[in-house]
Amino acid sequence: MIKVKNLHKSFDGTEVLKGINTSFEPGQTSLIIGQSGSGKTVFLKCLLGLHKPTKGDIYFNDKTYNDFTKTKKSLLRKNMGMVFQGGALFDSMTVYENVMFPLRMFTKMTKAEMDNRVTEVLDRVNLSNANDKFPSEISGGMQKRVSIARAIVNKPKFLFCDEPNSGLDPNTATIIDQLILEITKENNITTVVNTHDMNSVFEIGEKIVYLQGGIIEWEGNNKIIHNADNKDLISFVYSSNLFKKVRVAQQKGY
CATH class of the missing domain: 3.40.50.300 (P-loop containing nucleotide triphosphate hydrolases)
Structure with missing residues (x-):
């Protein structure tokens, strides 16, 4: 609160x-x-x-x-998790590497634990098939979902x-809205x-x-x-x- x-x-x-x-x-x-x-x-x-x-x-x-x-x-x-206006993804990193970045920076997880967590959040935002793609290779809506996945990978309060x-x-915006709402409810x-x-x-x-x-x-x-x-x-x-x-x-x- x-x-x-x-x-x-x-x-x-x-x-x-x-x-x-x-x-x-x-x-x-x-x-x-x-x-x-x-x-x-x-x-x-x-x-x-x-x-x-x-x-x-x-x-x-x-x-x-x-x-x-x-x-x-x-x-x-x-x-704290943050979803930036422009996504703020690292262009030189894959989707998988972008989401893993906070875990490498702020946790002492093993490689296996990080892999499991990244896989979990990417699956949650319906991007399990985009692991090896770079931000320039995916749509704007997908980039926002990557940004959300990265923001929640550390299980923020x-x-x-x-x-x-x-x-x-508008259609993609509604999808993002509902994703934010669902994640908020699921994780309190x-x-x-x-x-x-x-x-x-x-x-x-x-x-x-x-x-x-x-x-x-x-x-x-x-x-x-x-x-x-x-x-x-x-x-x-x-x-x-x-x-x-x-x-x-x-x-x-x-």
């Missing part, structure tokens, strides 16, 4: 995050949404420990990150995804997704945090978002013609 209390972050005197208070539960897919410049990326980087908050606390399982020793911070990072559906067609992971994809909001938004101007303007889930009493949020979510039609249908009770 992650708890955020009165989180502030400033750069050169400009306040980007202005007192964030929220929490993210294990076994739940939590989405951070908002327009460009709302503070989403800065918030995610604070959660990852890449930005040090100007003020406030972030708790991981009721222990504040500010009080962690260097050793405890290192252990926490080993319990926390999973962070930055725009996981970026550049994907605390999952936080930073996204612009409104399909993801309705597909897997078990918790939704809407940021605007560095402030949480709305919290809820995909079952109640269409009834949100926030004009900016409704305008943002239903900005496309597709979701305008969904909005009209919901209002008419279809």
